[in-house]
Amino acid sequence: MTDSSLTAPVRSLLTPVRLGAVAASNRLVMAPLTRIRADERGVPTELMVQHYAQRASMGAIVTEGTWPVGEGRTWIGQPGIESADHIAGWRRVTDAVHAAGGRIIMQIMHGGRISHELVSMTGRVVAPSAIGAPGQIRTPEGKQTHPVPHALSGEEVQQLIEQFAHAAENAIAAGMDGVQIHGANGYLVHQFTAPSSNHRTDDFGGSPENRARLSVEITSAVAQAVGAERTGIRLSPQTNVQGVLEEDGDDVMATYRALAEGLAPLNLAHVDVLSPEPGGGLVQMIRRISSAPLIANTGFGHPTTREEAEELIRLDVAEAVGIGRAAIANPDVVRRWAEGLPENEVHPGVIGHKCVAE
Numbered sequence: 001m002t003d004s005s006l007t008a009p010v011r012s013l014l015t016p017v018r019l020g021a022v023a024a025s026n027r028l029v030m031a032p033l034t035r036i037r038a039d040e041r042g043v044p045t046e047l048m049v050q051h052y053a054q055r056a057s058m059g060a061i062v063t064e065g066t067w068p069v070g071e072g073r074t075w076i077g078q079p080g081i082e083s084a085d086h087i088a089g090w091r092r093v094t095d096a097v098h099a100a101g102g103r104i105i106m107q108i109m110h111g112g113r114i115s116h117e118l119v120s121m122t123g124r125v126v127a128p129s130a131i132g133a134p135g136q137i138r139t140p141e142g143k144q145t146h147p148v149p150h151a152l153s154g155e156e157v158q159q160l161i162e163q164f165a166h167a168a169e170n171a172i173a174a175g176m177d178g179v180q181i182h183g184a185n186g187y188l189v190h191q192f193t194a195p196s197s198n199h200r201t202d203d204f205g206g207s208p209e210n211r212a213r214l215s216v217e218i219t220s221a222v223a224q225a226v227g228a229e230r231t232g233i234r235l236s237p238q239t240n241v242q243g244v245l246e247e248d249g250d251d252v253m254a255t256y257r258a259l260a261e262g263l264a265p266l267n268l269a270h271v272d273v274l275s276p277e278p279g280g281g282l283v284q285m286i287r288r289i290s291s292a293p294l295i296a297n298t299g300f301g302h303p304t305t306r307e308e309a310e311e312l313i314r315l316d317v318a319e320a321v322g323i324g325r326a327a328i329a330n331p332d333v334v335r336r337w338a339e340g341l342p343e344n345e346v347h348p349g350v351i352g353h354k355c356v357a358e
């Protein structure tokens with residue numbers, strides 16, 4: 001008699017995985033982490049080249065949220081992917097990551113109403129509806145209340161979709177192995193998904209299908225522009241941050257079902273879902289219906305641990321795990337976790353401008 005536990009292949013964090021065109025050497029994916037280290041025009045700096053190259057042993061890196069157009073900027077010092085200078089700056093990052101044997105995917109993030117006239121590079125702040133976000137935002141003139149945003153017209157929504165597709169082309173021109181649309185954490189795409197921030201009465205508001213439409217249309221346009229095998233999306237159902245609230249469980253299920261059904265025909269490279277319950281019905285429904293490899297991230301409650309990540313893979317909850325704060329504190333987190341070495345502690349004062357919700 002053989003003991004199957006000795007012969008069965010063990011799904012492990014350290015085995016390779018394919019995320020569309022991205023051949024990841026292990027299942028630890030560096031989660032997108034805003035660092036605010038670009039120059040004032042959003043061009044990546046030498047520090048960013050070093051930061052990403054140091055983390056090339058991650059199976060894949062997802063970059064910090066990067067604006068497709070200046071109107072989508074949320075923080076001064078956040079990078080962009082709109083101009084030739086941005087492409088050249090990011091090319092230095094991708095060359096360095098590739099030279100170190102890594103893979104890198106750009107997160108494309110439009111902040112929408114999480115901005116300010118002094119931060120948005122057009123002086124205008126936009127959103128699905130003219131509803132200001134609660135709280136304050138950092139500006140060059142100190143903290144200010146979020147403004148009431150301009151509600152995008154139907155024509156402007158179509159332009160926005162094209163802006164995402166164009167940004168994705170720029171990302172690939174900069175040498176990225178893929179792109180990820182930021183549909184999470186209360187920024188523009190998520191502002192369309194959630195009923196509290198979207199009071200539209202056109203095809204992009206109202207029913208769950210209509211609120212899911214922008215995510216699907218942007219993802220389709222991006223997939224058409226750069227290939228579905230290089231396209232993914234990040235979602236965070238019910239993170240309930242920045243006034244983007246999804247509090248009705250039935251509505252959440254219906255909305256994310258519509259979203260996953262819209263994504264399914266695309267055959268995406270990944271869906272990245274941030275949720276404290278990655279094994280729960282909602283996240284697994286998104287995984288099953290979208291039929292895309294799942295990158296699971298357990299959210300902001302506490303920094304992801306090795307044990308947690310191992311379990312998610314061992315129990316087949318996800319194809320890969322997003323690692324955030326541990327990857328900031330430990331550039332070589334893959335080696336440390338592989339060899340059981342001690343870890344640097346996550347230090348909120350050092351890792352960022354803001355740890356609540358990005």
Ligand SMILES: Cc1cc2nc3c(=O)[nH]c(=O)nc-3n(C[C@H](O)[C@H](O)[C@H](O)COP(=O)(O)O)c2cc1C
Nearest residue numbers: 031032033034065299302303304323324325352358
């Ligand atoms: C400093 C900081 C910056 C972040 N920036 C982003 C971002 O740009 N885009 C995004 O989708 N999530 C962002 N997040 C969320 C992380 O990707 C991740 O979901 C979160 O840190 C939870 O994972 P962890 O427990 O492994 O840190 C950020 C988190 C932190 C702490």
